[in-house]
Amino acid sequence: DQQVKQNSPSLSVQEGRISILNCDYTNSMFDYFLWYKKYPAEGPTFLISISSIKDKNEDGRFTVFLNKSAKHLSLHIVPSQPGDSAVYFCAARRTGNQFYFGTGTSLTVIP
Amino acid sequence: NAGVMQNPRHLVRRRGQEARLRCSPMKGHSHVYWYRQLPEEGLKFMVYLQKENIIDESGMPKERFSAEFPKEGPSILRIQQVVRGDSAAYFCASSPGTPVGTQYFGPGTRLTVL
Numbered sequence: 001d002q003q004v005k006q007n008s009p010s011l012s013v014q015e016g017r018i019s020i021l022n023c024d025y026t027n028s029m030f031d032y033f034l035w036y037k038k039y040p041a042e043g044p045t046f047l048i049s050i051s052s053i054k055d056k057n058e059d060g061r062f063t064v065f066l067n068k069s070a071k072h073l074s075l076h077i078v079p080s081q082p083g084d085s086a087v088y089f090c091a092a093r094r095t096g097n098q099f100y101f102g103t104g105t106s107l108t109v110i111p
Numbered sequence: 112n113a114g115v116m117q118n119p120r121h122l123v124r125r126r127g128q129e130a131r132l133r134c135s136p137m138k139g140h141s142h143v144y145w146y147r148q149l150p151e152e153g154l155k156f157m158v159y160l161q162k163e164n165i166i167d168e169s170g171m172p173k174e175r176f177s178a179e180f181p182k183e184g185p186s187i188l189r190i191q192q193v194v195r196g197d198s199a200a201y202f203c204a205s206s207p208g209t210p211v212g213t214q215y216f217g218p219g220t221r222l223t224v225l
Contacts, residue, residue, distance in 0.1 A: 006153075034213065043115070043202050043216030044154070089153060097206070098167050099144065099214065103153035 003027045004092050006102035014110050019077040021105050023090030026071065030092040030100075035064060035075045038087045038104070047088075048075070080109045115205050115217035116185075123223045124193050132188040132220045136205030143186045144214060145178060148200045160186060161208075193224045 005024045013019045021035075031052045036044035050057040050064045050073070057064050063076045077084055090102040116135040124130050136143050141162050146154040156170040160180035171178065175193075180186040190197055200221050204214035 036216075041218075043117075043204075043218045046213050046215065049213060091154075096167065097142065097208070098159060098169075099156060101146070101154040101156070 002103070004090055004100045004102040006088075006090055006105050008105050009103070010106040010108070012108045012110060013080045015082060016079045019075075019080045019084065019107055019109070021075040021077075021088050021090075021107065023073050023075075023102055024071060025073075025092050025100075027092070027094065027100075028071070029094050031095055032093040033064070033066060033073050034091045034093070034099075035062075036089040036091060036101075037084075038089060044089055077107075080107075082109045082111050085109050115203060115215050117201075117203050117217035117220050119220060120218060121221050121223070123225060125225050126194055127192050130190040130193050130197070130222055130224075132190075132201050132203075132222070134186040134188070134203030134205075134217060136186070136203075137215055140205035140207050140215070142206040142208045143180050144204045144206070145186075145188050146202045146204065148202065148219075150199075154202065157188070190222075193222075195224050198222055198224045 003026050034049040035047040037047050038044040048059050048062045048064050050066050055066050066073045085108050087104045087106045089104045092100050143160045145157040158171050158178045159167040175191045177189045200219045202219045204216045206214045
């Protein structure tokens with residue numbers, strides 16, 4: 001049972017435009033949400049996170065939005081750069097420190 | 112500050128052999144997680160350990176798989192009598208623990224079972 005879902009396996013965006021990656025979850029007990037970026041043949045790299053008590057967190061070009069009522073979060077990257085091309089994983093933490101990951105969205109930023 | 116280290120990076124085993132995957136967490140991190148990524152799939156949680164304790168192994172197959180994180184030395188994920196379906200990338204992550212929750216991943220071990 002996939003508790004964290006990323007329904008778009010891939011996304012292409014023009015350089016300079018906004019990239020929006022989406023993630024849905026089913027478990028209301030999740031208290032922390034994270035986004036990771038992964039390049040081929042490397043481990044995921046932490047990007048940005050948000051606590052369930054907040055609805056927005058911003059770090060430079062990256063902003064994560066959380067809509068608890070919809071059980072939905074999104075990652076906005078603006079402006080998108082070719083170096084942002086990677087697979088992005090959404091993750092959620094349940095109390096007790098167990099993490100659930102989505103299946104990933106492959107972002108391609110076209111120069 | 113060295114990151115999370117995993118070795119070997121690539122491991123080839125024949126069916127029936129044993130695979131031992133090692134993970135050295137970041138300095139100061141006492142929490143270790145193991146994940147498996149099958150082709151075309153996301154990361155699947157396997158096990159969560161703290162020093163000398165298994166905290167949650169609900170993602171581990173019931174047979175052939177075991178994990179440990181001894182007081183000294185790296186965490187070990189052990190797969191006995193490997194089968195072709197065990198071929199995957201295995202990632203280890205470490206965390207300083209609560210309340211941060213953020214995990215730092217190693218580069219992974221790619222296991223191929225012939």
